[in-house]
Amino acid sequence: MQGMTRRPLAPLPPLLPLLPLFLCLLLPCFLASQDSGPERDAWQRPAEVMDALGLVAGMRVADVGSGDGYFTFHLAARVGPAGKVYAVDIDDGDLKKIRRRAKADGLGQVETMLGARNDPQLEAESLDVALIVNAYHEMREYDAMLAGVFRALRPGGLLAIIEAEDEPGKSRESYHDRHRMPAEVVREDAARAGFRFVGERPGFERPEGRKKFYFLIFEKPLP
Numbered sequence: 001m002q003g004m005t006r007r008p009l010a011p012l013p014p015l016l017p018l019l020p021l022f023l024c025l026l027l028p029c030f031l032a033s034q035d036s037g038p039e040r041d042a043w044q045r046p047a048e049v050m051d052a053l054g055l056v057a058g059m060r061v062a063d064v065g066s067g068d069g070y071f072t073f074h075l076a077a078r079v080g081p082a083g084k085v086y087a088v089d090i091d092d093g094d095l096k097k098i099r100r101r102a103k104a105d106g107l108g109q110v111e112t113m114l115g116a117r118n119d120p121q122l123e124a125e126s127l128d129v130a131l132i133v134n135a136y137h138e139m140r141e142y143d144a145m146l147a148g149v150f151r152a153l154r155p156g157g158l159l160a161i162i163e164a165e166d167e168p169g170k171s172r173e174s175y176h177d178r179h180r181m182p183a184e185v186v187r188e189d190a191a192r193a194g195f196r197f198v199g200e201r202p203g204f205e206r207p208e209g210r211k212k213f214y215f216l217i218f219e220k221p222l223p
Contacts, residue, residue, distance in 0.1 A: 043205060050075065053129050054158070058083050059079050060079070060126060060129075061084070061085055061130070062086040062122055063086070064088045064131065065136070065138065066112075068098065069098040069101065072087040073101070075131070081109055084109050087111070088122065090116065095114060098112050119144060122151075122152035127153050127154065127157055136181055137163060143193065150193050155222045155223055157219070158220075159195060159219075161216045163180070163216075166180035166181060168182040183214045195219065197218055198217040199216075199217055200215060
């Protein structure tokens with residue numbers, strides 16, 4: 001209206017100081033997308049992992065440290081209804097997610113196992129293959145866990161361990177905190193448990209942080 005004085009608009013708050021907050025809110029979603037679904041398939045190459053282990057329909061396999069089941073469901077598709085996939089974890093919350101999805105998808109070959117920190121709770125000589133992906137560094141009682149996996153594999157069965165690279169010479173506690181484990185340490189642990197080292201296959205690189213993972217294969221020797 002005539003005669004009224006317009007007040008100047010208040011300046012917009014500077015956005016730059018808020019940028020770290022936005023990044024903190026968005027980063028977990030970005031990381032989660034790289035750890036599941038097609039985004040993870042692109043860098044983790046699960047079909048190549050299963051090919052390297054000779055997995056075919058009808059085989060029995062354990063996903064030890066399964067989390068919410070990224071590899072569990074790839075394994076279930078590969079072994080089919082005639083096979084068996086044991087999803088082993090100490091977090092029953094994650095196992096509940098796996099059970100819900102397996103039921104919804106009609107995957108009777110998937111069975112969850114609530115493991116202990118020192119025992120995967122798997123039957124003796126019940127497996128053709130055991131897979132531990134990005135979980136070995138979390139195992140505080142690693143000797144007991146490997147003994148349990150060794151016991152669960154049939155003679156000639158394979159163990160695959162996929163872990164993030166790190167330099168040797170540090171404490172186990174530091175590896176646990178950094179979510180990494182040197183391949184040399186894994187090989188020493190596996191040998192102590194009675195496994196024979198078969199070889200190393202091409203590894204993986206997660207785009208975020210360019211985190212690199214190695215892929216080791218061991219065998220439970222024949223008698």
